[in-house]
Amino acid sequence: MTPLRREIASCRLCAEHLPAGTRPIVQFSDTARLLIIGQAPGAKVHESGIPWDDASGDRLREWTGLDKAAMYDENRVALVPMGFCYPGKASGGDRPPRRECAPHWHDRVLATLPRERLTLLVGTYAQAHYLPAMRKLPMTERVRLWRECLPGAIPLPHPAWRSAIWMKQNPWFAEDILPELRRRVSVIIM
Numbered sequence: 144m145t146p147l148r149r150e151i152a153s154c155r156l157c158a159e160h161l162p163a164g165t166r167p168i169v170q171f172s173d174t175a176r177l178l179i180i181g182q183a184p185g186a187k188v189h190e191s192g193i194p195w196d197d198a199s200g201d202r203l204r205e206w207t208g209l210d211k212a213a214m215y216d217e218n219r220v221a222l223v224p225m226g227f228c229y230p231g232k233a234s235g236g237d238r239p240p241r242r243e244c245a246p247h248w249h250d251r252v253l254a255t256l257p258r259e260r261l262t263l264l265v266g267t268y269a270q271a272h273y274l275p276a277m278r279k280l281p282m283t284e285r286v287r288l289w290r291e292c293l294p295g296a297i298p299l300p301h302p303a304w305r306s307a308i309w310m311k312q313n314p315w316f317a318e319d320i321l322p323e324l325r326r327r328v329s330v331i332i333m
Contacts (some may be wrong), residue, residue, distance in 0.1 A: 147251060151227065154248075160230075162180070167227035168194050171250075173255050175221035176331045178262040180269040182301060183240035184228035194222040194317060198326045202302035203265065209332075210323035219332045221260075223252055230268035238253040241267055261331045263324075264292075274298060284311060289320055290309075 144152070151167050158165050168184045180196075187197040195203055195214065204214055214220055226240025233239075264270045270285050271278045274292065277285045285298045292298060300306050300316075310316055313327065 145255075147255065150253075151248060154227065156247055157228070157243045159207065160241060161228050162231040163189055163229050165228050165286070166192065168192060169227050169252070170194055170215070170217045171221035171222055171223060171255060172217045172250055172256065174218045176257050176260045177219060177328060178221045178223060178253070178256060180262060180267050180273065181265040183224050183225045183237070183244075183305050184229045185237055186229060186232070189229035193222070198304065199302045202306065203232060203299075206299065206302060206321055206324060207263070209328065209330045213332060221252075221256055223249065245272055259325055260295070262296040264296055265300045266299075270298045283309075283330060286320070287311075297327070299324075 150169075151169055154167050155165055159236075163186070166184075166189055168188060169293075171178075181195070184194065185197055185199070187280070188194060188200075193215070194200070200214075203212065209220070214222075224240065224244075226244040228241065228244070230238035230241055235331075264273050267282050270282065273296065274285060277288065277298075280288070281282075282298075282300060286300055289297050297320075300309055
């Protein structure tokens with residue numbers, strides 16, 4: 144384990160705000176050319192300690208064409224949420240990622256990754272942070288404008304169960320974006 148990974152593993156930056164306790168969940172290495180930035184671990188991921196180890200992860204793997212072996216190969220794929228720990232429950236879902244995490248850790252983690260990489264910005268929190276010029280746009284519009292974020296990034300909706308409804312309302316996502324997303328992911332992780 145690298146010194147940075149050890150430091151993250153022992154992080155207690157926002158411990159007083161985490162009802163389930165701290166358990167930073169992140170995956171990266173200096174060779175990972177695909178970076179997936181999501182929200183924060185859910186309760187199931189908090190329990191398992193494995194990023195995207197839930198139905199949302201299944202859907203994200205389907206969208207990207209990654210199988211579990213490829214997704215969990217830290218030498219090829221970095222999994223860096225906006226908040227590294229499970230933030231707890233709120234009405235209607237989980238609480239938002241803690242605001243302390245990304246400003247404290249992301250620059251250091253991203254500095255370890257290869258300069259030439261593809262970043263998937265999964266959900267509103269990642270997009271608001273990394274696409275500030277598009278922050279005021281609705282998520283659907285940010286995703287629709289995905290080509291403007293290339294070659295470095297692709298905004299995606301969060302793959303929670305609600306995304307099935309969103310995809311029915313926005314068939315262009317499956318028709319136009321997913322084939323190109325899968326192609327770009329397969330090229331970058333080769």
